[in-house]
Amino acid sequence: MNDDLKAYIESGVLEMYAGGMLSDDENREVEQMAARYPEIKAEIDAIRSSLVTFALASDGPRPPSLDQVLTHIRHADSGSRVLGLAPAPAVARTNWLLAAVLAALALSLGMNFWQRFALKRLEINNEQLQAQYQEVKAREEYAVRQHNARLLPPQTVANPMPVLRDPSYTHVEVTKDTASDITLYWHPETHALYLHIHKLPVPSEEHQYQLWAVIDGVWVSAGIFNHNTSLQRLPVLEGKVMSFAVTLEPKGGSPLPTQKRVFAQGSVKI
């Protein structure tokens, strides 16, 4: 890196750029430099990454929640009330029972954000509401079926070498930080699934780790597993898996993730 570039990076201007503290002209200047020099672009990405992390732990003034923002936008867009946990009047007139069921369903989904997201997008139009409700219900039933079908205990693998060395398996690194490190071995044809734990924090007695597969954007249980068994075989997993994630769930697992904290996550690269 030449001295001019080094001096530019060290001037503090990139920290101000990432913090939105520069004028529009100054912003453009930084962006032109970033387009020209990959070192500057990398520095900006790193600064942003640090700031996002700091923001999560900051106790400073906070923006309104994401839910509030989305509600505000939907309200402004539709000019009518948005379906929340309380039934909206238009729904109540046309199909109060459906609205009540939806409200109860929304409540039961708790922290599961994609479901919650899908539900909150339901608009007052009754026909659309019916269709989307059926879709959400079908997804939930599918998730429950998948979960029940995969409640078999994981099998310990006595001789791991054949699996670990078999090149036909897709390897998926499922990690988050230095505390969680797992490798999955998933066979694209037989759909056999092995889980190899390198490192994972010990859970409390009431909790158990659960593996999730994200299939077509939907979280599907891929099975519960033991945190203290190095290599274990999970039930066969079919479908076009985009990524895997690990959450800590109440013992016995859950049909849908109930915990907000994702311990580890990794994308499938085929």
Add this chain to the structure above:
Amino acid sequence: VGQIASRESTEQTLLDLLARQDEAAIRLIYEQYAGILFNTILRIVRDENSAQDVFQESMLRIWRKHGTYDPARGSFFTWMLSVCKHAAIDMTRTGAYKRRNQPELEEKHMSKAENRSAPEGENSHLREMINLLPEKQKTLIDMAYFHGYTHEEISISLSIPLGTVKTRIRSALIYLRSLL
């Protein structure tokens, strides 16, 4: 999780989602930029309640007017900043804002910040890491990025030269990066 996508790919994804009017765009903006955009607003309106109103309004403007963004004039990030700044300035011109804020601006803003307790739960690990930062550096980042202070204001209130403010903020962010 935890890994931040590059600015260009995030922005392109955002633009695609906004073009489809997919609410995932708002979610992505919120996750990646809410802190910075909110702080930009806070620097102008200097009052948390007003800043929250302006933030909502800004998100709505971004949602509705993303089609006016011209890539030739800068990044989408800069455009979003500009939307937030304009919305914040609009707010400061309203009579309601003036009546609500003028007399006790600084005091009100500070007391809210000082009385707030940190969020619980999943962020405790992050807070522990943040707490490893030397106190002076932590204060600087907090003031600059999360309490809406300009570098000049930090320089005056902490009695340190402006150049030192910049270099200390940079050192703090580098140190923070080494902890993550």
